[in-house]
Amino acid sequence: MTEQQHRDLLQDEVQAGTTTGLASPLVDVTDDRQQSLWSDAWKSLKRNPLFWIGSVLGVFFLLMAFFPAPFARGADPRACDLANSKAPPSAEHWFGYDQQGCDYLAQVVYGARSSLIIGALAVFVILVLGVLVGAVAGFFGGWVDSSLARLTDVFYGIPFILGAIVLLRAAFNERGSVQVAIALAAFGWMTAMRLVRSQVIAVKSSDYVAAARAMGASSPRILVRHILPNAVAPVLVYATITVGVLIAAEATLTYLGVGLQRPAISWGLQIDNGQSLLRTAPHLVLFPSMILTLTVMAFIMLGDALRDALDPRQRA
Amino acid sequence: MGRYVARRFLLTIPVLIGASFLIFAMVYALPGDPIRALAGDRPLPPAVVAQIRDDFNLNDPLGLQYVKYVGDLLQGDFGTDFAGRPVIDTIARTLPVTVRLTIVAVLFEIVIGLTAGVLAGIRRNGFFDNLVLVSTTVIVSVPILVLAFISQYVFGLKLGLFPIAGIREGWYSYILPGLVLASGSLAYVARLTRTSIAENTRADYVRTARAKGLPERTILVRHTLRNSLIPVVTFIGADIGALLGGAIVTESVFNLPGIGREVFDAVRAQEGAVVVGIVTLLVFFFIFFNLIVDVLYAVLDPRIRYD
Amino acid sequence: MTTLPSSASSVRDGGASAPILSVEDLFVEFRTRENTVNAVNGISYTVSPGETLAILGESGSGKSVSAQAIMGILDMPPAVIPQGEIWFEGRNLLTLPAEEARKVRGPGISMIFQDALSALNPVYSVGFQIGEMFRAHRGMSKKEAKQHAVELMDRVRIPAAAQRVDDYPHQFSGGMRQRVMIAMAIALDPKILIADEPTTALDVTVQAQVMDLLKDLQRETGMGLVLITHDLGVVNEVADNVAVMYAGRIVERGTVDDVFTSPAHPYTEGLMNSVPNVEVKGGRLQPITGQPPNLSKIPSGCPFHPRCARRRLGADALPGRDCAGDRPPLRLVVPGREAACHYSEEVLGV
Secondary structure, X not given: OOHHHHHHHHHHXXXXXXXXXXXXXXXXXOOOOHHHHHHHHHHHHHOOHHHHXXXXXXXXXXXXXXXXXXXXXXXXXXXXXXXXXXXXXXXXXXXXXXXXXXEHHHHHHXXXXXXXXXXXXXXXXXXXXXXXXHHHHHHHOHHHHHHHHHHHHHHHOOOHHHHHHXXXXXXXXXXXXXXXXXXXXXXXXXXXXXXXXXXXXXHHOOXXXXXXXXXXXXXXXXXXXXXXXXXXXXXXXXXXXXXXXXXXXXXXHHHHOOOOOOOOOOHHHHHHHHXXXXXXXXXXXXXXXXXXXXXXXXXXXXXXXXXXXXXXXXXX | OHHXXXXXXXXXXXXXXXXXXXXXXXXXXXXXXXXXXXXXXXOOOHHHHHHHHHHOOOOOOHHHHHHHHHHHHHOOOOXXXXXXXXXXXHHHHHHHHHHHHHHHHHHHHHHHHHHHHHHHHHOOOOHHHHHHHHHHHHHHHOOHHHHHHHHHHHHHHHOOOOOOOOOOOOOHHHHHHHHHHHHHHHHHHHHHHHHHHHHHOOOHHHHHXXXXXXXXXXXXXXXXXXXXXXXXXXXXXXXXXXXXXHHHHHHHHHOOOOHHHHHHHHHHOOOHHHHHHHHHHHHHHXXXXXXXXXXXXXXXXXXHHOO | OOOOOHHHHOOOOOOOOOOOEEEEEEEEEEEOOOOEEEEEEEEEEEEOOOOEEEEEOOOOOOHHHHHHHHHOOXXXXXXXXXEEEEEEOOEEXXXXXXXXXHHHEOOOEEEEOOOHHHHOOOOOOHHHHHHHHHHHHHOOOHHHHHHHHHHXXXXXXXXXXXXXOOOXXXXXXXXXXXXXXXXXXXXXXXOEEEEEOOOOOOOHHHHHHHHHHHHHHHHHHOOEEEEEEOOHHHHHHHOOEEEEEEOOEEEEEEEHHHHHHOOOOHHHHHHHHOOOOOOOOOOOOOOOOOOOOOOOOOOOOOOOHHHOOOOOOHHHOOOXXXXXXXXXXXXXXXXXXXXXXXXXXXXXOO
């Protein structure tokens, strides 16, 4: 790798949040010790409290998304009785009621499902786009790489929320989970692309790929057997953190009015509806906020823990 | 250096063109109905629809539409709202508030974030260091939306320390929203600084500086800090984009009459043209600002200049 | 006043006067949570004015660590110096207060490193970094310091010094960068220059130029040169005396000519045999089998015994000289030669 490639790789990894350092000479990330990478990582993970907190929270919310009924204590979020409007929390109904008189605990619990679906879907699209574009750009180089880089720059030029707002407002006639996920992915794929591209370039110019080529390995084989496994670690870290970031982004967009629409159940909608009643019925904003934060925190902590465990610089 | 600046500048032009085209495409070229995008969901009498089609050149072929669109932009015409008020006027009116908010946020980022990061990085694995690590993880996880409401509730409503909304109290009204806006970036700056410093103190050139018998203070300031701050400064610059997005939420929660709130209101009122106009301007500003950040990076790190 | 140890001073050539630097019984450990690494295990050597002492060894032999201990630039945790003295100009560097020790670095003893690109700060010009020596130690102004920097760059034979003084390290080639480092190191006329693998990262032709430069500078100034390297060729060309290190100890010491033509320690012997010899064609290279020891688990007895073809264990060994049980001290084998082997006489063939 040339000096410039070293620096580009480092810069991309910093931007993606998969590492935060820039000073020391780069440890060659193409070190072919795959087996020990994952077992070392696991040992390191086990020792990290962030990993355990994040995992527990994450599993908790995954369960809540898949099996909401027990978490909602059997209540139906859509069984609303205006007589209960805005009632505060009580022993029977832990989160009280919202303006429509719906059980708020049920509302918040069922809100997890749409958030997690959108987050997962968006990350999936980001990964597909990122891996495809990044691998092509990194592998072929030359003008292919330059033009894709310009394309990426164009998308980078539009701040995430602004782009999502325009896209959601203008391009879709109705906004369900899929549309929101697409909008999130449309302005968030670039970092994944840069990350994959950097890894591909780093590995492509490494000695053992040269050796593999000399032994007659074909390009697709090299790509799959050598390049992609090396890219997995930073992309995994990035993907985990991004799920958290996107869940927060979906709530924000929905709050702003360009995300999910009624009658969908979403934390963003709940916060939006509750904001005017902040003084008198703060629980309407507080509870979805709290659960949203804990969910986001789960993924970010997991991502952080993974990053610390998988950072090749710390293994050296 | 001059060549580097010229090259970066030239590269910015296709990005500007591309971004404006992307925005244009999103509104006019994608399957969604541009009338709906521009005028909202309300049912409109045919005369009004015809007027809109005419105003926005919707009867022209797409290529011509784009040309006219760009032509308007170059003349400073970013569209008008339903009452016929030019978007550019709205922007001029509300921009100062957002600028002030952003300045306050960046100041917080620098002062708190850098300081915490430097202190944590110098004494790695100390108590302060672990404190910074944990608190930054937590802060980054709290969405700005949530933080805005919580702080408004706790510090504004309950404790009465800060105004809940509006800008009646001058710069003081910007403190709480500015801090909220800066929170995520501040945490990241602290982390980045900490790691950058921790790594730089082990760098080879620091070892050389020590071998030269330079005083510790010189080594710290001139060698370690200076080099550590490079990635941080460039991050702060590039982060302005995130601040722009966050400003929308912050201004709407704290009811600050800035550009962000304008976007929020326009989305609510389904004033699509206003939304598109403001976003376009913000995007241009952001791209241009990135150019400045690139140049700044080259000033700080000579290796970049001579590529 | 102190007296210098006699054991080390009995083995020397190439310098007529008393030693300027004397390392005595130095130990350096690195203590981590998991284990303790014994990087340096009791070494002693001296350097006289005009002498070039080569410290020869593989990576992991402790040669760089001992040099860094002399300079006082080890990270002190995790490094610990439990024992030893380093005498320079009548003072024990290890017991000096930090500020006094700092003043020795640069004007008294200076050091150059292997990779000049990472050893130089990338964001300051070379003139600035060379000038730092004058500003920090002699209180000169920026302008004066810069002038001196240009002179130094001339002295180390960097072409167009006046034009290039404001250039940055990455704008120079590897050999030129190394010269910049040398310029920084000799700026204040130090008595001792320690060169830690100065040519390892350079091309062979450039290597020769840099080593010539160092020798010329040494002749001009009369400074002592400590050359730390694993490159036998460089040692042969440039050094007067050589100390061979293994597992943190000196296992052989003598003049370069003597040691290289007739080694007294199996390790040195192995090193000599592993180098291709132009006069002996058609044979096989004989590398030393095995790996250098893990410094946190140094073998008992003679640390080299697991890899030694001449080892004598158990019944084969003479009493008190079991290679696996009894550690051989560094002793005088023949006049002018010390070796740490129970059976050096056999190795030498005397």
